[in-house]
Amino acid sequence: MDHTKHRRLLALTLSWAATRALMVWLLVHSASPLLGGGRVAREVWGLYHHWYGVLVHGGLPAHDPLWQYPPGAGPVLLAPVLLPGLTYFQAFVALTLVADAVTVLALARAGARPGHSLLGAALWTGGLPLLLHIPLVRYDVQVTALAVLSLVTLSRSPRAGGAFAALGALVKVWPALVLLGTPRGRESGSAWRSAAVTGAAALALLALAFRDPLAFLLQQGARGVQIESLGGTALSLASHAGWTGTARYRYGAMEFVGPYVSSVAHVSLALTAAAFGLLVLWRIRARRRTRATPYDAALSAVLLFTVTSRVISPQYMIWLLGLAAVCLASQHTTQRPVAVLLLAATAVSTVIYPMHYWEVISCSWTGTTLMVVRNGLLAWAAGLSYLRLWRSGTAPAEAGARSCPQARHEGRTPASL
Structure with missing residues (x-):
């Protein structure tokens, strides 16, 4: 060394x-x-x-x-x-x-x-x-x-x-x-x-x-919409337009209760199913890979499941940082811009909890704005991560070969997924 x-x-x-x-x-x-x-x-x-x-x-x-x-x-x-x-x-x-x-x-x-x-x-x-x-x-x-x-x-x-x-x-x-x-x-x-x-x-x-x-497994089915989830952010915004729900401590987290909460929860579950479908589609369609593909796919999958979840606790950022770190350990990763977005989302998460959590619970404009920014960054990161993963896996053969110069140097083409 x-x-x-x-x-x-x-x-x-x-x-x-x-x-x-x-x-x-x-x-x-x-x-x-x-x-x-x-x-x-x-x-x-x-x-x-x-x-x-x-x-x-x-x-x-x-x-x-x-x-x-x-x-x-x-x-x-x-x-x-x-x-x-x-x-x-x-x-x-x-x-x-x-x-x-x-x-x-x-x-x-x-x-x-x-x-x-x-x-x-x-x-x-x-x-x-x-x-x-x-x-x-x-x-x-x-x-x-x-x-x-x-x-x-x-x-x-x-x-x-x-x-x-x-x-x-x-x-x-x-x-x-x-x-x-x-x-x-x-x-x-x-x-x-x-x-x-x-x-x-x-x-x-x-x-x-x-x-x-x-x-x-029995406890998971009863969970509602946590105030820090994307669905929770939508309800927080709705509170400024007259929605009458409130936040309560349930199942180890602050969750919204009130009209339309169950509908938002069902939409979240449907989006999670759609995310799974997108990942299966990528798996079927992808024909090219680099040495970083397993890392990039792991980050993209966990990101998609996180942003569509009914719950996004602050500690979930630990998972995403760890997976982003694995991606950046490879010089062939496609996820560098995603890692930057995750660092920004992590910093905003800390401003939310523990610093201004009561603002989020009370759905004040400060708390709502913070949640829009944090979850907007996460949604952006998830979409960008999947898009870059998709493009890297479905690129033409010539682009795929260029994406893995080490494999070409060793006299072999990149393996298919």
């Missing part, structure tokens, strides 16, 4: 240490009204710790309407027991930092390979602190780490990539989407078979360890 990369890796390490120290400092001082008055950290010492008390007795909190997670979340929430010298809260934060470090290490190792870049590791290192201390007190960093590991190992070991994706899906469902862009043929089959076997084996073990492992 040349001296330039050594210096960049050193700078990356120092930046990670400094930004994470700042995030911990913000967490320690999170009682400040500007940082949410302690609401952000309450998820761990209130909700997660409560569930921990149920999990240690061999059951999942199946009758708790706030429990909406697959059974793989159980081991993650039990993991703080591995650090007996710390409180549950301290151990959870420490393990989140470990998962964060694993993520940046995986991105740095991937970026150090020929045809790759350290830009992905830099995006993760500098982008995550835009969410202030929120990532330290949500288990989305752990889930994102599994998705990142799946993607960066996929080209070298499809079986390992499939296994990591399955484990991530058992923790929070969405990592199942990261296998969407695997090339057709042996590599794709190996990844999907590994995911199926790993998922089935892990689910069987979880069913032995916990009662009611699939209870979360």
Whole structure:
């Protein structure tokens, strides 16, 4: 490795240490009204710790309407027991930092390979602190780490990539989407078979360890329209035109209740189905790929499902930053403009929560404008991501060959999807 990369890796390490120290400092001082008055950290010492008390007795909190997670979340929430010298809260934060470090290490190792870049590791290192201390007190960093590991190992070991994706899906469902862009043929089959076997084996073990492992499916169907979703933004705008609904705390989030809310929820579900159809269409029509296609497809898929969801919590930005970082780790990615939009959306998300969340809840013009800007950026990013993915996969043969110069140099044409 040349001296330039050594210096960049050193700078990356120092930046990670400094930004994470700042995030911990913000967490320690999170009682400040500007940082949410302690609401952000309450998820761990209130909700997660409560569930921990149920999990240690061999059951999942199946009758708790706030429990909406697959059974793989159980081991993650039990993991703080591995650090007996710390409180549950301290151990959870420490393990989140470990998962964060694993993520940046995986991105740095991937970026150090020929045809790759350290830009992905830099995006993760500098982008995550835009969410202030929120990532330290949500288990989305752990889930994102599994998705990142799946993607960066996929080209070298499809079986390992499939296994990591399955484990991530058992923790929070969405990592199942990261296998969407695997090339057709042996590599794709190996990844999907590994995911199926790993998922089935892990689910069987979880069913032995916990009662009611699939209870979360019943809770998902009852969810409404969260105030931070695109549907919620539409209702917030409608409130300024006379809509009479209000926001209430339901199922672990602030959701709108009132006239037409169920219709908006159904529209969101229909848009999610349409997004799935677009992804299937791309998969069928795409004939060209670069080494970054699996990464680009994963980001596009999760973005589309995020913007059409009935719920867009602040921690969802952690997923998108992680996937964008994997894309930028490859010099062949088509998603660089999308990553810029996601960084902007992440910064606005922090202004919304925790800084001005009551403005969003009350549907003031300030809160509504912030939501229009943030969700407008996300919708723009989703549309642009899919468009660039589509164009890269359906380009003429000559353009496809130019998009993968390394493959041409090695005397072979880009593999079809």
